[in-house]
Amino acid sequence: MLHVCNLTKTIRSKTILCDINFSISSGQVGIFLGRSGVGKSTLLRVLSQLESHEEGSIFLNDEPLTYKSLGTTTGVVFQQFNLFEHLNVLHNITLALIHHKKLPSRQAEQIAKTLLERYGLQDKAQDPVHLLSGGQKQRLAIARTLALDPKIICLDEPTSALDPHLTSQIARFIEELAAEGRIVLLTTHDTYLVKRLEAQLFLLEAGSLIEEASQKKFTEDPSKYPKLQYFLDHPT
């Protein structure tokens, strides 16, 4: 279970995140919604420990998350993927296994190959990253993050750099990650992805969490969540 209590972040005396509180169980998907600039990506960066916060606490199963949690406890799939262009597909995955987990190269390659197979990239192992399509890059970014087997996976706008027809595929990957018992947190403007996933929805406005609902409860009676309903009807 991930507990976020009174989380506040300021940058140069400007409050970016204000008193954020929520909980989410293992195996659940959390989607942060809101207009551009409300602090969704910052929240994701703080939760993944990429950025620090001034006040509040983040606990995973009663253990506080620290910057040391990066990689093994929290993994991030970036909006622009941030794959290592000077390495091939296989080495993008083995890098952390060899240098962070200190696994022997052969074992690291074995794990990498299994992940590439899972994401249909087994034929691309020796290929340069920049020859991959957007969908393939996204899959590689997920595979690279999974190499360290993190308990929380944060995806920043996972469908924004992809063709719309790939959204279903990403939704399926997200469901699989949650089914493995991981907490999957994501930001998105993609209402199709929101509707497609069985998730906990969090609506942000000016750095504050203003409404929260499970997808199921929201679908049953949207009128109970007027702000979420308005946002999903007018996402841009």
Added chain:
Amino acid sequence: MIIDFSLIWDSLPALLHGVTVTLRITAFAAFLGISLGTLFGIALTTNYRTLHYLITGYVTLFRGTPMLVQILFVYYVLPQFGIMISPFWAAGLAIGLNSCAYVSQIVKSGIQAVPRGQIEAAKTLGLTSCQTLIYIVLPQAFRIVMPVIGNEVITLIKDSSLASIIGVVELSKEASIIRSTTYDAFSILLAISLIYLIMTGLVSILIKKIEKRYQPYASRM
């Protein structure tokens, strides 16, 4: 004006000896300049202010004074402090230290040109700052600055001729000796110009090959 081919032919052994000295000075200066310059370049991208001030002072000094003066300084002033140094090493050291100032700025700009997202991605994969530098930042930074480093090495070949001022018999000094005994400046200067051109041309080809090797993965396929 007539080119005296027999003079050039007869002078070849001396000129080739000069070439080896020139190449040795260049190799030493390049090694010193690139290795120390890389360390300084890395230091300039860290948050250690004292290091910044020291390196900036060093760069200002070496970029703001003529290399000739630096060579003379190393050769004539260091012995006054008890550091005896041969003309060859004095020239190599001065030229290398001068190159280091330029390389530090080149490497610094290369590191700064690596997208921030690459460093963040390494961080999310649990790599330490040192591992990120070695496996992510430097390989990409060198790929970016390789052409400029190549130009720096070519400049070093030409700058090595300044070593003649303290008596190092490198290529230009050999030519100078031959010219003073034969009084044929044209033929011999033409010959060493060609030799310099061949050397810089070969280094250009070598640098191009290295550039190609370190280009993004795909361009090699």
